[in-house]
Amino acid sequence: MTVRNPIKDRVAIVGVGSTGFTRTNERSALALALDAATRAIRDAGLGAHDVDGVIAVGEPGAPSPPALASALGLDTVKHWTRPAPVILFAIVDAANAIFAGSADTVLVVSALLRPRGTSRGASVDPLRPQGVAAVPRVPESIALAPAYAAWASRWLDEHGATREAWARIAVNGRTNALRNPLAALRTPITLADHAAARMVREPLGLLDMDLPVDGADAFVLTSAERARALPHPPVLLHATATGMVGENTEDQLASLARHGQHVVVEQLRAKGDFWIDDVDVYCPYDGFTVIAAAWIENAGWCRPGDAARFLRAHWVDSESRVLIRGRVPINPHGGSLSEGGTRGTGHLREAVVQLRGEAGDRQVADARTALVTPGGFFFNAQGVLLRRA
Protein backbone atom coordinates (compact mmCIF):
# COMPACT_ATOMS: atom_id res chain seq x y z
CA MET A 1 0.00 0.00 0.00
CA THR A 2 1.42 3.33 -1.04
CA VAL A 3 0.48 5.98 1.46
CA ARG A 4 0.51 9.64 0.54
CA ASN A 5 0.45 12.44 3.08
CA PRO A 6 1.07 15.68 1.17
CA ILE A 7 -0.92 17.64 3.75
CA LYS A 8 1.49 16.68 6.56
CA ASP A 9 2.06 19.64 8.92
CA ARG A 10 0.47 22.04 6.40
CA VAL A 11 -2.74 22.83 8.31
CA ALA A 12 -2.97 24.00 11.92
CA ILE A 13 -5.58 24.23 14.65
CA VAL A 14 -5.24 27.84 15.79
CA GLY A 15 -8.30 28.35 17.94
CA VAL A 16 -10.38 26.34 20.39
CA GLY A 17 -13.50 27.29 22.29
CA SER A 18 -15.75 25.31 24.60
CA THR A 19 -18.88 25.94 26.61
CA GLY A 20 -18.01 23.09 28.92
CA PHE A 21 -20.42 20.16 29.29
CA THR A 22 -23.30 19.74 31.67
CA ARG A 23 -26.62 18.04 32.35
CA THR A 24 -28.19 21.22 33.69
CA ASN A 25 -28.08 23.52 30.65
CA GLU A 26 -30.91 25.89 29.76
CA ARG A 27 -29.51 27.30 26.53
CA SER A 28 -30.45 26.34 22.97
CA ALA A 29 -28.19 24.39 20.62
CA LEU A 30 -27.66 27.60 18.65
CA ALA A 31 -26.63 29.51 21.77
CA LEU A 32 -24.16 26.78 22.71
CA ALA A 33 -22.75 26.66 19.18
CA LEU A 34 -22.34 30.45 19.02
CA ASP A 35 -20.71 30.57 22.45
CA ALA A 36 -18.12 27.94 21.46
CA ALA A 37 -17.64 29.46 17.99
CA THR A 38 -17.01 33.02 19.18
CA ARG A 39 -14.64 31.75 21.88
CA ALA A 40 -12.67 29.77 19.28
CA ILE A 41 -12.50 32.62 16.76
CA ARG A 42 -11.39 35.11 19.42
CA ASP A 43 -8.93 32.55 20.80
CA ALA A 44 -7.37 32.43 17.33
CA GLY A 45 -7.01 36.20 17.39
CA LEU A 46 -9.48 36.51 14.52
CA GLY A 47 -12.92 38.01 13.82
CA ALA A 48 -16.00 37.29 11.74
CA HIS A 49 -14.42 38.76 8.62
CA ASP A 50 -11.55 36.24 8.76
CA VAL A 51 -13.67 33.08 8.65
CA ASP A 52 -14.52 31.86 5.13
CA GLY A 53 -15.39 28.24 5.87
CA VAL A 54 -18.05 26.81 8.20
CA ILE A 55 -18.38 23.15 9.10
CA ALA A 56 -21.09 22.15 11.54
CA VAL A 57 -21.20 18.55 12.70
CA GLY A 58 -24.57 16.98 11.88
CA GLU A 59 -25.62 16.26 15.44
CA PRO A 60 -29.40 15.95 15.91
CA GLY A 61 -30.87 19.40 16.47
CA ALA A 62 -27.56 21.22 15.98
CA PRO A 63 -27.61 24.39 13.87
CA SER A 64 -26.73 24.04 10.19
CA PRO A 65 -23.73 25.82 8.66
CA PRO A 66 -25.97 28.42 6.98
CA ALA A 67 -27.71 29.09 10.30
CA LEU A 68 -24.36 29.50 12.01
CA ALA A 69 -22.98 31.78 9.29
CA SER A 70 -26.06 34.00 9.58
CA ALA A 71 -25.98 34.12 13.36
CA LEU A 72 -22.26 34.92 13.37
CA GLY A 73 -22.68 37.61 10.71
CA LEU A 74 -19.94 36.21 8.49
CA ASP A 75 -19.07 38.17 5.33
CA THR A 76 -18.38 35.50 2.74
CA VAL A 77 -18.39 31.73 3.08
CA LYS A 78 -16.57 29.69 0.43
CA HIS A 79 -16.81 26.22 1.92
CA TRP A 80 -19.50 24.72 4.12
CA THR A 81 -20.46 21.17 4.94
CA ARG A 82 -22.37 19.22 7.58
CA PRO A 83 -20.43 16.00 8.15
CA ALA A 84 -21.55 13.03 10.23
CA PRO A 85 -20.74 13.07 13.93
CA VAL A 86 -17.50 12.15 15.57
CA ILE A 87 -15.28 15.12 15.22
CA LEU A 88 -12.51 14.14 12.84
CA PHE A 89 -14.82 13.85 9.82
CA ALA A 90 -15.22 17.61 10.23
CA ILE A 91 -11.55 18.28 10.97
CA VAL A 92 -10.37 16.24 7.96
CA ASP A 93 -12.84 18.10 5.75
CA ALA A 94 -11.65 21.46 7.08
CA ALA A 95 -8.01 20.56 6.55
CA ASN A 96 -8.60 19.28 3.02
CA ALA A 97 -10.57 22.42 2.15
CA ILE A 98 -7.75 24.65 3.38
CA PHE A 99 -5.02 22.60 1.70
CA ALA A 100 -6.92 22.52 -1.59
CA GLY A 101 -7.63 26.24 -1.50
CA SER A 102 -11.39 26.03 -1.08
CA ALA A 103 -11.20 28.25 1.99
CA ASP A 104 -8.49 29.90 4.07
CA THR A 105 -9.80 29.84 7.62
CA VAL A 106 -12.42 27.32 8.64
CA LEU A 107 -14.63 27.22 11.71
CA VAL A 108 -15.65 23.74 12.94
CA VAL A 109 -18.50 23.56 15.44
CA SER A 110 -20.03 20.59 17.23
CA ALA A 111 -23.04 21.40 19.40
CA LEU A 112 -24.84 18.83 21.53
CA LEU A 113 -28.28 19.30 23.02
CA ARG A 114 -29.97 16.24 24.53
CA PRO A 115 -33.37 15.92 22.86
CA ARG A 116 -36.48 15.62 24.95
CA GLY A 117 -37.29 11.99 25.58
CA THR A 118 -33.70 10.77 25.83
CA SER A 119 -33.05 11.52 29.49
CA ARG A 120 -35.03 12.49 32.57
CA GLY A 121 -33.27 15.86 32.78
CA ALA A 122 -33.95 16.70 29.16
CA SER A 123 -37.54 15.50 29.24
CA VAL A 124 -38.67 18.08 31.80
CA ASP A 125 -37.54 20.97 29.56
CA PRO A 126 -40.51 21.96 27.36
CA LEU A 127 -38.40 24.28 25.17
CA ARG A 128 -36.12 21.51 23.98
CA PRO A 129 -36.70 19.83 20.62
CA GLN A 130 -38.04 16.29 20.57
CA GLY A 131 -35.39 14.04 19.12
CA VAL A 132 -34.77 10.60 17.81
CA ALA A 133 -32.94 8.39 20.29
CA ALA A 134 -29.73 6.79 19.09
CA VAL A 135 -30.98 3.30 19.88
CA PRO A 136 -32.85 0.81 17.71
CA ARG A 137 -36.64 0.62 17.83
CA VAL A 138 -36.77 -3.06 18.79
CA PRO A 139 -34.76 -4.62 21.62
CA GLU A 140 -33.51 -7.46 19.38
CA SER A 141 -30.96 -5.39 17.51
CA ILE A 142 -27.39 -4.46 18.19
CA ALA A 143 -27.39 -1.48 15.83
CA LEU A 144 -25.82 1.72 17.22
CA ALA A 145 -25.01 1.90 20.94
CA PRO A 146 -25.94 -1.69 21.96
CA ALA A 147 -23.27 -2.94 19.53
CA TYR A 148 -20.54 -2.16 22.03
CA ALA A 149 -22.15 -4.22 24.78
CA ALA A 150 -22.54 -7.16 22.40
CA TRP A 151 -18.95 -6.97 21.17
CA ALA A 152 -17.75 -6.39 24.74
CA SER A 153 -19.08 -9.89 25.47
CA ARG A 154 -16.95 -11.18 22.62
CA TRP A 155 -13.87 -9.30 23.85
CA LEU A 156 -14.25 -10.91 27.29
CA ASP A 157 -14.78 -14.36 25.78
CA GLU A 158 -11.99 -14.35 23.19
CA HIS A 159 -9.38 -13.07 25.62
CA GLY A 160 -10.57 -14.83 28.75
CA ALA A 161 -10.58 -11.32 30.18
CA THR A 162 -12.38 -9.72 33.11
CA ARG A 163 -13.92 -6.25 33.39
CA GLU A 164 -10.75 -4.95 35.10
CA ALA A 165 -9.46 -2.98 32.11
CA TRP A 166 -12.81 -1.21 31.79
CA ALA A 167 -12.79 -0.39 35.50
CA ARG A 168 -9.35 1.18 35.30
CA ILE A 169 -10.37 3.24 32.27
CA ALA A 170 -13.47 4.50 34.10
CA VAL A 171 -11.61 5.38 37.29
CA ASN A 172 -8.74 6.98 35.38
CA GLY A 173 -11.14 9.22 33.51
CA ARG A 174 -12.95 10.37 36.61
CA THR A 175 -9.68 11.10 38.43
CA ASN A 176 -8.49 13.21 35.51
CA ALA A 177 -11.81 15.06 35.26
CA LEU A 178 -11.27 16.43 38.77
CA ARG A 179 -8.78 18.85 37.19
CA ASN A 180 -10.98 19.76 34.21
CA PRO A 181 -13.41 22.60 34.91
CA LEU A 182 -15.28 21.82 31.65
CA ALA A 183 -16.24 18.31 32.82
CA ALA A 184 -19.77 17.27 33.75
CA LEU A 185 -18.76 14.67 36.37
CA ARG A 186 -16.15 15.73 38.90
CA THR A 187 -16.50 13.35 41.82
CA PRO A 188 -13.91 10.57 42.19
CA ILE A 189 -14.82 6.89 41.81
CA THR A 190 -13.01 3.69 42.75
CA LEU A 191 -12.53 0.29 41.16
CA ALA A 192 -15.08 -1.00 43.69
CA ASP A 193 -17.58 1.62 42.54
CA HIS A 194 -17.19 0.32 38.98
CA ALA A 195 -17.79 -3.25 40.09
CA ALA A 196 -20.88 -2.24 42.09
CA ALA A 197 -22.47 0.00 39.44
CA ARG A 198 -25.72 -1.34 38.05
CA MET A 199 -25.68 -3.18 34.75
CA VAL A 200 -27.32 -1.38 31.83
CA ARG A 201 -26.42 -3.45 28.78
CA GLU A 202 -24.57 -6.33 30.38
CA PRO A 203 -21.59 -6.78 30.38
CA LEU A 204 -21.47 -2.96 30.29
CA GLY A 205 -22.65 -1.14 33.40
CA LEU A 206 -23.45 2.44 34.22
CA LEU A 207 -19.79 3.41 34.68
CA ASP A 208 -18.80 1.86 31.33
CA MET A 209 -20.92 4.34 29.38
CA ASP A 210 -20.40 8.00 28.67
CA LEU A 211 -23.12 10.35 29.76
CA PRO A 212 -25.35 12.44 27.50
CA VAL A 213 -24.64 16.13 28.03
CA ASP A 214 -25.30 19.55 26.57
CA GLY A 215 -22.44 21.70 25.36
CA ALA A 216 -20.39 22.71 22.36
CA ASP A 217 -16.81 22.73 21.18
CA ALA A 218 -15.42 24.76 18.31
CA PHE A 219 -12.12 24.78 16.46
CA VAL A 220 -10.54 27.21 14.01
CA LEU A 221 -8.16 25.87 11.39
CA THR A 222 -5.98 27.63 8.87
CA SER A 223 -2.81 27.01 6.87
CA ALA A 224 0.43 26.49 8.77
CA GLU A 225 1.79 29.65 7.05
CA ARG A 226 -1.07 31.86 8.25
CA ALA A 227 -0.93 30.20 11.66
CA ARG A 228 2.53 31.57 12.32
CA ALA A 229 1.13 35.13 12.51
CA LEU A 230 -1.53 34.21 15.09
CA PRO A 231 -1.23 34.46 18.88
CA HIS A 232 -0.95 30.81 19.96
CA PRO A 233 1.63 28.18 19.06
CA PRO A 234 0.07 26.44 16.04
CA VAL A 235 -0.92 22.82 16.57
CA LEU A 236 -0.19 21.05 13.29
CA LEU A 237 -2.21 18.20 11.80
CA HIS A 238 0.66 15.79 11.16
CA ALA A 239 -1.45 12.88 9.94
CA THR A 240 -5.18 12.13 9.93
CA ALA A 241 -7.17 9.03 9.12
CA THR A 242 -10.72 7.75 9.12
CA GLY A 243 -11.49 4.10 8.54
CA MET A 244 -13.92 1.24 8.29
CA VAL A 245 -13.96 -2.22 6.78
CA GLY A 246 -16.47 -3.11 4.08
CA GLU A 247 -18.83 -5.19 6.18
CA ASN A 248 -19.35 -2.85 9.09
CA THR A 249 -22.97 -3.63 10.01
CA GLU A 250 -22.79 -4.07 13.76
CA ASP A 251 -23.74 -7.73 13.95
CA GLN A 252 -22.03 -8.74 10.67
CA LEU A 253 -18.58 -7.24 11.36
CA ALA A 254 -16.16 -10.08 10.67
CA SER A 255 -14.21 -9.97 13.91
CA LEU A 256 -12.49 -7.95 16.61
CA ALA A 257 -9.24 -8.60 14.76
CA ARG A 258 -9.94 -6.17 11.94
CA HIS A 259 -12.31 -3.23 11.99
CA GLY A 260 -12.24 0.54 11.63
CA GLN A 261 -9.67 1.03 14.37
CA HIS A 262 -7.17 -1.18 12.55
CA VAL A 263 -7.66 0.73 9.28
CA VAL A 264 -7.00 3.99 11.13
CA VAL A 265 -3.89 2.74 12.93
CA GLU A 266 -2.41 1.33 9.72
CA GLN A 267 -2.82 4.69 8.00
CA LEU A 268 -1.48 6.82 10.84
CA ARG A 269 1.58 4.62 11.31
CA ALA A 270 2.36 4.80 7.60
CA LYS A 271 1.74 8.55 7.28
CA GLY A 272 3.33 9.87 10.45
CA ASP A 273 6.95 10.43 11.42
CA PHE A 274 6.25 9.39 15.00
CA TRP A 275 4.11 6.86 16.83
CA ILE A 276 3.22 5.88 20.37
CA ASP A 277 6.77 5.67 21.72
CA ASP A 278 7.11 9.39 20.98
CA VAL A 279 3.64 10.53 22.01
CA ASP A 280 3.32 12.90 24.98
CA VAL A 281 -0.48 13.23 25.05
CA TYR A 282 -2.82 10.30 24.40
CA CYS A 283 -6.60 10.61 24.02
CA PRO A 284 -8.38 7.40 22.98
CA TYR A 285 -12.15 7.63 22.58
CA ASP A 286 -14.04 6.23 25.54
CA GLY A 287 -17.72 6.53 24.72
CA PHE A 288 -17.75 3.03 26.18
CA THR A 289 -14.85 1.69 28.25
CA VAL A 290 -14.45 -1.26 25.89
CA ILE A 291 -13.77 1.15 23.00
CA ALA A 292 -10.87 2.72 24.87
CA ALA A 293 -9.50 -0.71 25.81
CA ALA A 294 -9.65 -1.72 22.14
CA TRP A 295 -7.94 1.49 20.98
CA ILE A 296 -5.13 0.94 23.51
CA GLU A 297 -4.61 -2.59 22.22
CA ASN A 298 -5.01 -1.78 18.55
CA ALA A 299 -2.65 1.21 18.71
CA GLY A 300 -0.04 -1.23 19.91
CA TRP A 301 0.48 -0.16 23.52
CA CYS A 302 -0.08 -3.85 24.33
CA ARG A 303 -1.29 -7.04 22.69
CA PRO A 304 -4.99 -7.70 22.00
CA GLY A 305 -6.68 -8.76 25.24
CA ASP A 306 -3.86 -7.38 27.38
CA ALA A 307 -5.33 -3.97 28.20
CA ALA A 308 -5.93 -4.91 31.84
CA ARG A 309 -2.34 -5.96 32.37
CA PHE A 310 -1.07 -2.84 30.58
CA LEU A 311 -3.25 -0.48 32.61
CA ARG A 312 -2.33 -2.25 35.85
CA ALA A 313 1.38 -2.02 35.01
CA HIS A 314 1.14 1.73 34.40
CA TRP A 315 -1.34 2.45 37.20
CA VAL A 316 -0.20 5.00 39.76
CA ASP A 317 -2.03 3.92 42.88
CA SER A 318 -1.34 7.12 44.82
CA GLU A 319 -2.97 9.13 42.01
CA SER A 320 -5.68 6.61 41.11
CA ARG A 321 -4.95 6.94 37.40
CA VAL A 322 -2.72 5.75 34.56
CA LEU A 323 0.58 7.38 33.68
CA ILE A 324 2.20 5.44 30.85
CA ARG A 325 5.88 5.06 31.66
CA GLY A 326 5.18 7.30 34.65
CA ARG A 327 4.58 10.27 32.34
CA VAL A 328 1.84 10.04 29.69
CA PRO A 329 -1.72 10.26 31.02
CA ILE A 330 -4.68 8.74 29.18
CA ASN A 331 -7.43 11.28 28.51
CA PRO A 332 -6.14 13.93 30.91
CA HIS A 333 -9.45 15.81 30.55
CA GLY A 334 -11.45 12.84 31.83
CA GLY A 335 -12.70 11.52 28.49
CA SER A 336 -16.30 11.08 27.42
CA LEU A 337 -16.95 8.96 30.51
CA SER A 338 -16.46 11.95 32.81
CA GLU A 339 -16.25 15.16 30.80
CA GLY A 340 -19.37 14.06 28.94
CA GLY A 341 -20.21 12.38 25.65
CA THR A 342 -18.65 14.99 23.37
CA ARG A 343 -18.24 12.59 20.42
CA GLY A 344 -14.50 13.21 20.36
CA THR A 345 -14.43 16.99 20.53
CA GLY A 346 -13.21 16.90 24.12
CA HIS A 347 -10.36 14.55 23.23
CA LEU A 348 -9.21 16.80 20.39
CA ARG A 349 -9.60 20.03 22.38
CA GLU A 350 -7.60 18.57 25.26
CA ALA A 351 -4.76 17.57 22.94
CA VAL A 352 -4.63 21.11 21.50
CA VAL A 353 -4.67 22.74 24.95
CA GLN A 354 -1.94 20.37 26.18
CA LEU A 355 0.28 20.99 23.13
CA ARG A 356 -0.04 24.72 23.70
CA GLY A 357 1.04 24.23 27.32
CA GLU A 358 -2.21 25.76 28.60
CA ALA A 359 -3.64 22.82 30.55
CA GLY A 360 -2.96 24.30 33.98
CA ASP A 361 -2.69 21.80 36.81
CA ARG A 362 -3.22 18.85 34.46
CA GLN A 363 -0.47 19.93 32.05
CA VAL A 364 1.78 17.18 30.68
CA ALA A 365 5.34 18.49 31.01
CA ASP A 366 6.90 19.55 27.70
CA ALA A 367 4.04 18.16 25.58
CA ARG A 368 5.02 18.29 21.91
CA THR A 369 3.13 15.43 20.26
CA ALA A 370 -0.32 13.93 20.65
CA LEU A 371 -2.32 10.96 19.40
CA VAL A 372 -6.11 11.35 19.41
CA THR A 373 -8.27 8.42 18.27
CA PRO A 374 -12.01 9.20 18.30
CA GLY A 375 -14.71 6.75 17.29
CA GLY A 376 -15.48 3.09 17.67
CA PHE A 377 -15.32 -0.12 15.64
CA PHE A 378 -17.86 0.18 12.84
CA PHE A 379 -18.16 3.37 10.83
CA ASN A 380 -16.61 6.24 12.79
CA ALA A 381 -13.11 5.17 13.76
CA GLN A 382 -10.68 8.05 13.29
CA GLY A 383 -7.27 9.23 14.36
CA VAL A 384 -4.97 12.22 14.25
CA LEU A 385 -1.33 12.77 15.08
CA LEU A 386 -0.76 16.33 16.23
CA ARG A 387 2.44 18.17 16.90
CA ARG A 388 3.31 21.58 18.25
CA ALA A 389 4.95 23.72 15.59
Next chain:
Amino acid sequence: MSPTDTPDDAELVRRLAHLPVERDTAAHYRGYLRRELVMNRCDDCGFWHHPMRPMCPACWSWRVEPAAVSGRGTLYLCTLLHQGPPADGVDYARGPHPVVTVQLEEQAGLRFTGTMVGCAPDAIRIGMPVELTWIERGGCPYPAFRPAPIAAGA
Protein backbone atom coordinates in the same frame (compact mmCIF):
# COMPACT_ATOMS: atom_id res chain seq x y z
CA MET B 1 -50.20 -17.33 10.17
CA SER B 2 -49.61 -20.42 8.12
CA PRO B 3 -47.53 -21.37 5.08
CA THR B 4 -50.28 -19.72 3.03
CA ASP B 5 -50.28 -16.45 4.96
CA THR B 6 -49.24 -14.08 2.14
CA PRO B 7 -50.60 -10.57 2.72
CA ASP B 8 -50.00 -7.82 0.17
CA ASP B 9 -47.44 -5.10 0.91
CA ALA B 10 -49.88 -2.68 2.57
CA GLU B 11 -51.28 -5.43 4.78
CA LEU B 12 -47.73 -6.60 5.65
CA VAL B 13 -46.72 -3.10 6.75
CA ARG B 14 -49.92 -2.75 8.77
CA ARG B 15 -49.52 -6.07 10.57
CA LEU B 16 -45.80 -5.60 11.26
CA ALA B 17 -46.05 -1.93 12.25
CA HIS B 18 -43.53 -2.60 15.04
CA LEU B 19 -40.85 -3.53 12.48
CA PRO B 20 -39.00 -1.55 9.77
CA VAL B 21 -40.71 -3.13 6.75
CA GLU B 22 -39.40 -1.39 3.61
CA ARG B 23 -38.71 -2.20 -0.05
CA ASP B 24 -35.47 -4.11 0.55
CA THR B 25 -36.53 -5.79 3.79
CA ALA B 26 -40.12 -6.81 3.02
CA ALA B 27 -39.23 -10.37 2.01
CA HIS B 28 -37.39 -10.90 5.28
CA TYR B 29 -40.34 -9.76 7.37
CA ARG B 30 -42.89 -11.51 5.19
CA GLY B 31 -41.05 -14.69 6.11
CA TYR B 32 -41.97 -14.16 9.76
CA LEU B 33 -45.62 -14.85 8.96
CA ARG B 34 -44.58 -18.28 7.57
CA ARG B 35 -42.18 -18.82 10.51
CA GLU B 36 -39.25 -18.77 8.13
CA LEU B 37 -36.03 -16.83 8.70
CA VAL B 38 -35.41 -15.38 5.26
CA MET B 39 -32.20 -13.83 4.03
CA ASN B 40 -30.88 -12.94 0.60
CA ARG B 41 -28.77 -15.41 -1.34
CA CYS B 42 -27.05 -14.66 -4.65
CA ASP B 43 -28.28 -16.74 -7.59
CA ASP B 44 -24.96 -16.21 -9.38
CA CYS B 45 -22.30 -16.84 -6.72
CA GLY B 46 -24.29 -18.42 -3.90
CA PHE B 47 -23.22 -15.84 -1.28
CA TRP B 48 -25.66 -15.21 1.56
CA HIS B 49 -25.95 -11.75 3.06
CA HIS B 50 -27.87 -10.00 5.81
CA PRO B 51 -29.32 -7.42 6.36
CA MET B 52 -31.25 -7.57 3.09
CA ARG B 53 -29.68 -5.61 0.24
CA PRO B 54 -30.74 -5.41 -3.40
CA MET B 55 -27.32 -6.40 -4.80
CA CYS B 56 -24.87 -9.12 -3.85
CA PRO B 57 -21.95 -7.51 -1.97
CA ALA B 58 -19.63 -10.34 -3.04
CA CYS B 59 -20.10 -10.29 -6.85
CA TRP B 60 -22.41 -7.28 -7.54
CA SER B 61 -25.03 -9.46 -9.09
CA TRP B 62 -28.59 -8.14 -8.88
CA ARG B 63 -29.91 -11.68 -8.97
CA VAL B 64 -30.38 -11.99 -5.23
CA GLU B 65 -33.24 -14.13 -4.02
CA PRO B 66 -34.81 -14.40 -0.58
CA ALA B 67 -34.43 -17.87 0.87
CA ALA B 68 -34.96 -19.44 4.27
CA VAL B 69 -31.97 -20.37 6.42
CA SER B 70 -32.05 -23.31 8.81
CA GLY B 71 -31.70 -21.08 11.87
CA ARG B 72 -29.10 -23.43 13.35
CA GLY B 73 -25.87 -21.93 14.51
CA THR B 74 -23.55 -20.90 17.28
CA LEU B 75 -24.00 -18.06 19.71
CA TYR B 76 -21.47 -15.36 18.78
CA LEU B 77 -22.38 -12.18 20.76
CA CYS B 78 -24.61 -11.64 23.77
CA THR B 79 -25.80 -8.63 25.71
CA LEU B 80 -28.37 -8.61 28.51
CA LEU B 81 -30.51 -5.49 28.35
CA HIS B 82 -31.41 -4.25 31.82
CA GLN B 83 -33.19 -1.37 30.12
CA GLY B 84 -34.06 -0.74 26.51
CA PRO B 85 -36.78 -0.03 23.95
CA PRO B 86 -40.29 -1.05 24.99
CA ALA B 87 -41.64 -4.11 23.25
CA ASP B 88 -44.57 -6.49 23.50
CA GLY B 89 -43.69 -9.22 25.98
CA VAL B 90 -40.51 -7.56 27.25
CA ASP B 91 -40.51 -6.48 30.89
CA TYR B 92 -37.12 -5.23 32.02
CA ALA B 93 -38.37 -5.03 35.62
CA ARG B 94 -38.69 -8.83 35.70
CA GLY B 95 -35.10 -9.41 34.62
CA PRO B 96 -32.67 -8.60 31.83
CA HIS B 97 -33.76 -9.21 28.24
CA PRO B 98 -31.15 -11.23 26.32
CA VAL B 99 -30.11 -10.11 22.85
CA VAL B 100 -27.90 -12.59 21.03
CA THR B 101 -26.15 -12.62 17.68
CA VAL B 102 -25.95 -16.09 16.16
CA GLN B 103 -23.44 -17.27 13.59
CA LEU B 104 -25.53 -19.34 11.19
CA GLU B 105 -24.40 -22.66 9.76
CA GLU B 106 -25.10 -21.64 6.15
CA GLN B 107 -21.97 -19.50 5.77
CA ALA B 108 -19.05 -18.29 7.90
CA GLY B 109 -19.79 -14.82 9.23
CA LEU B 110 -23.51 -14.86 8.32
CA ARG B 111 -25.30 -13.79 11.47
CA PHE B 112 -28.70 -12.91 12.82
CA THR B 113 -29.60 -11.07 16.01
CA GLY B 114 -32.59 -12.01 18.16
CA THR B 115 -33.53 -12.86 21.69
CA MET B 116 -32.92 -16.14 23.51
CA VAL B 117 -35.59 -18.27 25.14
CA GLY B 118 -35.50 -21.56 27.03
CA CYS B 119 -32.31 -20.60 28.84
CA ALA B 120 -31.73 -18.48 31.95
CA PRO B 121 -29.95 -15.25 30.99
CA ASP B 122 -26.98 -16.05 33.21
CA ALA B 123 -26.60 -19.46 31.54
CA ILE B 124 -26.16 -18.02 28.04
CA ARG B 125 -22.64 -18.67 26.79
CA ILE B 126 -20.80 -17.56 23.69
CA GLY B 127 -20.14 -20.64 21.57
CA MET B 128 -23.24 -22.57 22.62
CA PRO B 129 -25.19 -24.28 19.82
CA VAL B 130 -28.61 -22.76 19.23
CA GLU B 131 -31.58 -23.20 16.93
CA LEU B 132 -34.37 -21.02 15.65
CA THR B 133 -37.71 -20.87 17.39
CA TRP B 134 -40.65 -18.50 17.19
CA ILE B 135 -42.24 -16.27 19.80
CA GLU B 136 -45.10 -13.81 19.41
CA ARG B 137 -44.70 -10.07 19.04
CA GLY B 138 -47.57 -7.75 18.17
CA GLY B 139 -49.81 -10.72 17.37
CA CYS B 140 -47.37 -12.09 14.76
CA PRO B 141 -44.58 -14.67 14.85
CA TYR B 142 -41.18 -13.24 15.77
CA PRO B 143 -37.86 -15.10 15.49
CA ALA B 144 -35.86 -16.12 18.55
CA PHE B 145 -33.23 -18.68 19.45
CA ARG B 146 -33.15 -21.49 21.99
CA PRO B 147 -30.40 -23.91 23.06
CA ALA B 148 -29.96 -26.71 20.51
CA PRO B 149 -29.78 -30.28 21.71
CA ILE B 150 -26.73 -31.13 19.59
CA ALA B 151 -23.77 -29.09 18.35
CA ALA B 152 -24.45 -27.25 15.11
CA GLY B 153 -21.95 -27.18 12.30
CA ALA B 154 -21.38 -23.42 12.21
